[in-house]
Amino acid sequence: DVVLTQTPPTLSATIGQSVSISCRSSQSLLHSNGNTYLHWLLQRPGQSPQLLIYLVSRLESGVPNRFSGSGSGTDFTLKISGVEAEDLGVYYCVQGTHAPYTFGAGTKLELK
């Protein structure tokens, strides 16, 4: 099974600070159809997860453009350019290339 390793597990940031979260896969997430099914989710306290970024770098509709995703193969990054208070919560990467699909362990973003 694919293991997704997210770092750091916890991130402390001030409002306006830019931060990055890494997601490394134990094997390439490039599908035979040419797509890379690596997505990023945010789960705010007490809420269901919401999709931020899909297919590595595509911004989900309605998501602020301070969120961006990059990477390929086995190394992926979520960047927040200027943290806002509403960004606090737990961020997860998830892969849908290889079944069984898997989530990263999460990165908790806190206010410093």
Next chain:
Amino acid sequence: EVQLVESGGGLVQPGRSLKLSCLASGFTFSNYGMNWIRQAPGKGLEWVASISSSSSYIYYADTVKGRFTISRDNAKNTLYLQMTSLRSEDTALYYCARKYFDYWGQGVMVTVSS
């Protein structure tokens, strides 16, 4: 508006069975694959199972394979998760989500305890 509404959760004894439902609305359900994901109290997300739009492709996590069955009824716009031989470690909030995780339900709690 896309909506996913889970139901069927509750308290169940170890070894017993439970069937979850997820009623979809606001989109053409028969065009989309679907997932079940769970979250144990205070823990992260765990993918459980997925099913393609026509039920041709079905996948399970190793932790539930042989005990859980995912299915769907496109005429009723409903996704199901039949859970058997339940264990305490299956205690979690169970979410249904669309294929690319773009829409999620609010979740339904399953507690396995004697």
